[in-house]
Amino acid sequence: MRGNLAILFFELGLLGMTLPISEAEQRVEATKTERFSFAPGGVIRVNSSYGTLNVEGWDRPEVEIAVVKSTQKYYELKQRENAATRLERVRITTERISDTELAISTHQDRKISVDYEIHVPRDSRLEIHHGTGQVLVANVTGDIQATGHRGDLVLMLPDTGAYSIDAKTKVGVVTSDFAGDLHRRRYLLGERFAGPSATHRVYLRMGFGGITIKSFPPEAEPPASVTARQ
Secondary structure, eight states: OHHHHHHHHHHHHHHHHHHHHHHTOBOOEEEEEEEEEOOTTOEEEEEEEEEEEEEEEESSSEEEEEEEEEESSOBOHHHHHHHHHHHTTSEEEEEEEETTEEEEEEEOOTTEEEEEEEEEETTOEEEEEEEEEEEEEESOOSOEEEEEEEEEEEEEEETTSOEEEEEEEEESOEEESSSOEEEEOTTSSOEEEEOOOOSEEEEEEEEEEEEEEEEEOTTSOOOGGGOOOO
């Protein structure tokens, strides 16, 4: 038994000796932040996004879009310049159609990871069409339409509002803190949740993954991943 432990510790020691070599390899990243003046109550469309998308409402009459693109592989120093050119294949374009209409579109390369941090006026209307990955929307009181192909869709809504919720998955679970009826589809793996008619409309669809709708008091802090920059 002691002999086996000695061999194990010896192998771990060799592994530790190789760490400085692996530390020379890094992911290549590119960060971009844009800001636009934007009137409250306008519509913001997010088209063809993928990866991690966080959208949070705030009190400012502007939209802030911060995007981090990164390679999925790790590269040594001499390879990073070539790897950086691959980041340019993912283009995130913003079109300010008017003071009350903004479109954010992604032109994709699936081998590049993308993280979006978007801040919008609190009562904005959202139309999100997401591919694969997680979507988190927090503290937005306007109408929300969000669809995804594969991943998780999470909404954190102030409990002071009245929401008409229609949420459905093809394969996955729907959970909600708000009142409504949950239906499990016979012979299929998806669920549908429908709430009563109300002022604000929330329409959610996910192909493969879950939908979670949480209620929180207005004085509560939003999740750390979508906390507004100071």
